[in-house]
Amino acid sequence: MPITYTSGEQVEVYRFNWPITIGVPATALFLQAWLPRHLSFFAMLDLPLLVTIFFGISRRNPVSGLLTGSIIGVFQDALTSLPIGINGIAKTVVGYGASSLGVKLDVENAGARLLVTLVFCVAHKIVYFMVARGLVNLSMQWSWPHELWAAFINAIVGVFLFFALDRFKQRT
Numbered sequence: 001m002p003i004t005y006t007s008g009e010q011v012e013v014y015r016f017n018w019p020i021t022i023g024v025p026a027t028a029l030f031l032q033a034w035l036p037r038h039l040s041f042f043a044m045l046d047l048p049l050l051v052t053i054f055f056g057i058s059r060r061n062p063v064s065g066l067l068t069g070s071i072i073g074v075f076q077d078a079l080t081s082l083p084i085g086i087n088g089i090a091k092t093v094v095g096y097g098a099s100s101l102g103v104k105l106d107v108e109n110a111g112a113r114l115l116v117t118l119v120f121c122v123a124h125k126i127v128y129f130m131v132a133r134g135l136v137n138l139s140m141q142w143s144w145p146h147e148l149w150a151a152f153i154n155a156i157v158g159v160f161l162f163f164a165l166d167r168f169k170q171r172t
Contacts, residue, residue, distance in 0.1 A: 014058045014169040024165065025051050025072050033079045044150045046121070048072045050158045052091050053120050054165055056098030057107050065102075069095020083136050090128040094120050110159050117158040121151035 016024075028047035035042035052072050056065035073091030077084040098120055101107070107116050125147050132138040 013060045013172045015172050016055070016058075016168055016170065020168045021055075024168075025055075025068075025075075029072070029075055029079065032076065044153050045157060046124070046150075046154055047161075048076045048087075049091060049094065049121065049124055050117070050154060050161050052095045053098045053117055053158065054162050056095045057102035057116065058169060060099055060102040062096050062099045062103075065095035065097075065099025066092055067095070069093070082132075082138070086128060086131050086136060089131050090124050093127050094124045097123065110163075113159050113162050114155050117162075118151050118155040121154045121158075122147065125151065 025048065028051045031042075032045070032047045035045075052065075052069045055068045059065060059068075069091035070088050072095075073086075073088035074084060076087045076091070080087075098116070101116065105112065105116075107113055129140060129142055132140050
């Protein structure tokens with residue numbers, strides 16, 4: 001499970017056609033809003049976050065990752081009863097970080113994807129918690145075991161999701 005450093009010339013940058021760029025996040029948002037209502041286990045998953053990480057790592061453009069994360073996050077907030085912007089801010093940070101890291105590291109194998117997704121899931125929860133508690137003054141409790149377990153579940157699902165979404169990559 002080697003994570004290798006690559007130079008800017010060695011990094012392959014991918015793009016996606018418009019139906020995939022819009023359809024995959026829309027599907028993730030729909031499933032995120034619908035699945036937990038019917039199957040409570042899916043409340044641990046954050047499909048829009050996984051899509052944000054995938055697009056960020058694949059496109060390898062920090063501005064694109066930042067915009068992808070913010071748009072997905074704001075739409076996710078719009079589907080909840082929480083203030084708009086909490087997921088937007090957290091996913092913006094993750095989208096930017098994933099894009100920036102994608103430029104530096106080769107994250108095309110399963111082990112690297114698992115580790116990167118695990119780290120970004122934890123980072124997302126930390127930023128989300130800080131924004132919700134510090135800026136919005138929501139009463140939330142932090143539980144390391146729960147958050148790490150949820151991040152691990154998301155990372156495992158993310159590896160499979162990333163391999164499924166790899167079929168839609170187009171080299172630039």
